[in-house]
Amino acid sequence: MENGLWELLGSKGLLKRHEFIRILVQCLYSLGFKKSASCLEHESNILYKSADFGLLEKQVLSGNWDSCLAVLDRIFDSSSDHTRDTALYLVLKQCLVEYLKQGDISLALNVLRKQAPLLGMGKEKIHRLACDIVYTKEMESGEADSFLVQDLRKNLLVELEKLIPLPIVIGERRLEHLVESAVLHQIDTCLYHNSWDAVSLYKDHCCGRDQIPSETVQILMAHKNEVWFVQFSNSGKYLATASSDCTAMIWKLQVLDDNKVELKHTLESHQNPVSFVSWSPDDTKLLTCGNAEVLKLWDVETGVLRHTFGNNNTGFTVSSCAWFPDSARLVCGSSDPERGIVMWDTDGNEIKAWRGTRIPKVVDLAVTPDGESMITVFSDKEIRILHLETKVERVISEEQPITSLSVSSDGKFFIVNLSSQEIHLWDLAGEWKQPLKFSGHRQSKYVIRSCFGGLDSSFIASGSEDSQVYLWNLKNAKPLEVLSGHSMTVNCVSWNPRNPRMLASASDDQTIRIWGPGKPNKPEKWLDNQKMQ
Amino acid sequence: MGRLFLVNLEGKSYSCKHCKTNLALYDDVVSKSFQSRHGKAYLFSKVVNVYAGKEEDRMMMTGLHTVVDIYCVKCGSYVGWRYEFAFEKNQKYKEGKSVLERYKVWGPDGNNYWVAQEVEAGESDTDDA
Numbered sequence: 001m002e003n004g005l006w007e008l009l010g011s012k013g014l015l016k017r018h019e020f021i022r023i024l025v026q027c028l029y030s031l032g033f034k035k036s037a038s039c040l041e042h043e044s045n046i047l048y049k050s051a052d053f054g055l056l057e058k059q060v061l062s063g064n065w066d067s068c069l070a071v072l073d074r075i076f077d078s079s080s081d082h083t084r085d086t087a088l089y090l091v092l093k094q095c096l097v098e099y100l101k102q103g104d105i106s107l108a109l110n111v112l113r114k115q116a117p118l119l120g121m122g123k124e125k126i127h128r129l130a131c132d133i134v135y136t137k138e139m140e141s142g143e144a145d146s147f148l149v150q151d152l153r154k155n156l157l158v159e160l161e162k163l164i165p166l167p168i169v170i171g172e173r174r175l176e177h178l179v180e181s182a183v184l185h186q187i188d189t190c191l192y193h194n195s196w197d198a199v200s201l202y203k204d205h206c207c208g209r210d211q212i213p214s215e216t217v218q219i220l221m222a223h224k225n226e227v228w229f230v231q232f233s234n235s236g237k238y239l240a241t242a243s244s245d246c247t248a249m250i251w252k253l254q255v256l257d258d259n260k261v262e263l264k265h266t267l268e269s270h271q272n273p274v275s276f277v278s279w280s281p282d283d284t285k286l287l288t289c290g291n292a293e294v295l296k297l298w299d300v301e302t303g304v305l306r307h308t309f310g311n312n313n314t315g316f317t318v319s320s321c322a323w324f325p326d327s328a329r330l331v332c333g334s335s336d337p338e339r340g341i342v343m344w345d346t347d348g349n350e351i352k353a354w355r356g357t358r359i360p361k362v363v364d365l366a367v368t369p370d371g372e373s374m375i376t377v378f379s380d381k382e383i384r385i386l387h388l389e390t391k392v393e394r395v396i397s398e399e400q401p402i403t404s405l406s407v408s409s410d411g412k413f414f415i416v417n418l419s420s421q422e423i424h425l426w427d428l429a430g431e432w433k434q435p436l437k438f439s440g441h442r443q444s445k446y447v448i449r450s451c452f453g454g455l456d457s458s459f460i461a462s463g464s465e466d467s468q469v470y471l472w473n474l475k476n477a478k479p480l481e482v483l484s485g486h487s488m489t490v491n492c493v494s495w496n497p498r499n500p501r502m503l504a505s506a507s508d509d510q511t512i513r514i515w516g517p518g519k520p521n522k523p524e525k526w527l528d529n530q531k532m533q
Numbered sequence: 534m535g536r537l538f539l540v541n542l543e544g545k546s547y548s549c550k551h552c553k554t555n556l557a558l559y560d561d562v563v564s565k566s567f568q569s570r571h572g573k574a575y576l577f578s579k580v581v582n583v584y585a586g587k588e589e590d591r592m593m594m595t596g597l598h599t600v601v602d603i604y605c606v607k608c609g610s611y612v613g614w615r616y617e618f619a620f621e622k623n624q625k626y627k628e629g630k631s632v633l634e635r636y637k638v639w640g641p642d643g644n645n646y647w648v649a650q651e652v653e654a655g656e657s658d659t660d661d662a
Contacts, residue, residue, distance in 0.1 A: 228536050244536075275536050291536065337541070361541060380540050401581075403538045419538060445584050445606045447536040491536065 019167075021046045027175040050168045053161075060157050061150070065095040069119065075168060083163045088119055089129065090163075094156045096133050098149060191473045191480055194455045194500050209481070212454065212471065213495075213503035214518030216485045219511050222249060222263055227506035228275045229449070229492045233283045236498030238264070238300065240286055241512055244273035248288045250300060259502070261514055265303030269296060275447075276320055280327040281369075285346065289318040291335050297346060307348050322367040322374075333362025333376060341365065341376065364405040366414065373428065375414060377402050383416065385428065394430055404449040408457040409497055415460060417450050419443060423462060425474070438462075440479040441470040446489060453495025453503065461503060463490035469505045469515070485513055537606055540581040545641035547575075547633060552608040554582050557633060559641045568594075573635040574613065580631045582606045588617060596621040603631060612637045 007017035021040070025048040028037035041047050049057070052075055059068035068091060076084035092111060099108040116126050161169050171177075183199050192207035199205045225245035232239055239251040239261060250265040267286075270293050278287040285306070289295040295309040295318040309332070310316030319335035329351060331343045340355035341362060361379040368375070374386045380401040385394045400420035407414045415425050421443050424435035441448070441464035450462035459480070460472045469483040469490055488508035496502035503515040545559035557580040567574040585601040599618035604611055613633040619625050 273536075401538070401540050445537060447538045 018046055022048060022170065023174045023178075026170065026172070030173055030176075052168050053164065056160070056164075057157060060091075060160070061153050063098065063149075063153070065091070069115070073119065075164060083165065085121070085125070087160055087163045088121065089125065090156060090159055092116060092121075092129060093132060094152060096129070097152070100133065101149075191476065193458070196455065209518035211501070211517065212459065212481065213501055213515035214471075214481050214483055215516055216483075216513050217516035218261055218514040220251065220261060220263075220514070221511050222266075223247070223510050223512075225273075225510060226488075226508040227491065227510060227512055228273065228447075229277055230504045230506035230512055231277060231279065231492075231494045232496045232502075232504065233279045233300075234281055234497060235283050236496045236502075238279075238283065239494070239504055239512075240277045240279065241506055242274035242277050242288060242290075243510075244275075246270045246273055248274050248277055248286070248298075250286065250303065259499070265300075267296075267298050267303060267305070269305050269308075270294075276318075278321050278323060278330075280323045280330075281325050282327040285327065287321045287323070287330060287332075289321055289332065291319050292317050294318060295321055295332050297330075307346070309344060309348060310342075319362050320365040322365050324367055325369065325371040331365065331367060331374065333365040335361060337361045337379070341374075363402060366405050366407045368407060368411040368428065369409065370411055375405060375407065375428075377405050377416065383426075385430075396426060398424065403443070403447045406449065406451045408452040410457060413452070413457070415450055415452065417443060417448050417462065423450055423460060423472075425460070436474070436477075438472045438477050438479075440472075440482075441468075442466040446491065448490075449492040451493055451495055454500045459495070461493040461495055461505075463493050463505060463507075465489045467507065467509075469493055469503070469513075481518075483515060486511070539607065542581065547638040547640060549582075549605040549608060549610065549612060550637055550639055551610050552605060553639065554605055554607045556580050556582060556605070556612060556638060557631075563630060567632055569613070569632070569634045569636075571634055571636040574632045575635060576627070577631050577633060580613075580615075580633060583612060583631070585615060595624055598624065598627070610637065 009015040009017050009020055021044050025037050025040050025046065028040060029048060037048070052071065056068065056071045056075070059071060069088070072087055072091060076087065096108050096111055099111070112126055112130060116129070179201070183201070183205060186205040187193055187199065190205055190207050192209060192211045194207065194211040223241065223243040223245050225243050227241055227243045229242040230239065237253050239253070240248060241251070242248045247270070248267040249263060250267065251261045252264045254260045254262055267288060270288065270290060272293040273290050274288050274293060275290045276288070280286070284300055286298045286300055287295060288298065294316055296305060297307040297309070298304065299306055316339060317335045318332045321330060321332035323330050329343060329345055331341060333341045337360045340353055340359040342350055343352040344350055359378070363377040363379055365377070366375045367373070372388060374388060376384050376386070378384065381398045383396040383398065383402065398416065398418060400418040402416045403419055404417045405414060411428065413425055413427055415423050417423055421439055421441065423438040425438070426432060426435045438460060441462050443465055446465060448463045448465065450460055453459050453461055458474050460474065462470050464470055467486045467488050467490060470479045471481040471483070473480045486505065486507040486509050490505050490507045492506045494504045501517045505513050505515065507513070539554060542555040542558050546555050547557045547559070548555050557577045561578045562575050563578050564576040565573070567576050580603070582605065583603040584606050585603050588599055588601050590597060590599050597620040598616055600614045600616055602611060602614050613631060615631040616627040616629065619627055
């Protein structure tokens, strides 16, 4: 008998008491606490197994097929025909197999001829049942021993359990599922969430500022002029910076010294400001180029210049470049209109080129991590996504000039900075009609760059002309955090791909700042965070 | 200061006199009958590669307007002004459009414009189209 059928629990009175207790009992059983479970059943007078199911179980395990069918008929009275038919089919099949094994052919025939039609089974189904029996492998083994029969009956019960409707049988691990749903929902609304550590059940989950980089940890001073570009290597162990002092620098993270960044190489060879660098996917090579500069290839380990591209074509200035996943081929876009896009190998041989009047000046260029698509931003409002295999091209026309491009690490999304002070997020698959828009930073005259970062690329960081670094959670169009520290325009940011709590920023004040986890929220800030949810 | 982002214009365009940065297209001229302190000025529907100064209310020949002075992003020289808000109804068409002083820009055919005579002090305007 079920007790307290109409009692309700919860502050809003939405939970039924007897259901709550029943799933508690199920939970105890599934965790292995049989004694506690049955104790709870006694104390509350609520059984995990409903009366109907208990009855069915007894009939099946003892082979009382007639009563079994009667119980099934009653249970399935109000449910959809499909499950009822399947259940009946399974029971009849087991029943027939047993009769035939025993040698009771007349009983078996009786089932097929009389009982099945009585239960509402169609002729076609009965024929199919008969065929099934003949071919079933259980029939091949001859005499059946009692163990085999019991096993088969237990299997039948398991199958029946899946078909029987609620509330006679409830889905397994129901309580675990409900708790996990609540936790997932809390994580969804958590704007600072940045780690995969297990969540505590003791309080509602809500991460604070200590999960994302928000305090200056280190200031790198080595460049003699404005720093225009910064990027972590794919392994997250190195950092590359480029400056208007015509050099690029490679820095190393000292793992044993709390990840302090130290200068490893200064790459000198360019005659003009360097505005862009690109790490090869295996991090052994680095490309440098500038809006008014040629493209150069360097060896990361030694800092030695390997190659200058377009040697015989001086004046082939490259605005942007990207690598293919094999770290052997690269592609670069010219900062002059009609010079086009050229694909090279690391020895300087030209593999492929796109030239001509359809190719205006390239503002920025990227290759997706799987090497299948090339995204190009053309002067100044056009984005073209070219699938290299199929040669299919997709064009997105923005309404305002685009200054930079960045692709997410999973290759599914990319962001562009517009000089109208907005960052637009597009999907590579081309399903979105409108981009997601983020704003709050300042950009009007200069090239400001942004990047994805954090756990699962759920954050965006951008530089700004007001000398601050802006961070957004993808769920919110307004900035999550604004980081102050630099004294002049922040040109570029890079989030460490292997350390979601480390961010680097490059500024006109000639320094690079490394940002790390902040102090936990002050009480007022925490309240603000709650309001945003 | 940072890497300047310059928009390139294709076709007949007006450029900054000092650094030749593209400022506006010939096709975007709305009116050629504007006057400034130094003489002729053109009204454009769109200009690029400029940044704006502080907002000011100015009394022009055609009435009170809220304007911002605009400067070339590359060399910083003053090139004209942009109408942000017009107080008179029949001047509303100017809102959002920019005026480039002919004296401060190279024309599309390389034509330059020299200050011919002293024009009266105080902001001018016109075009009562």
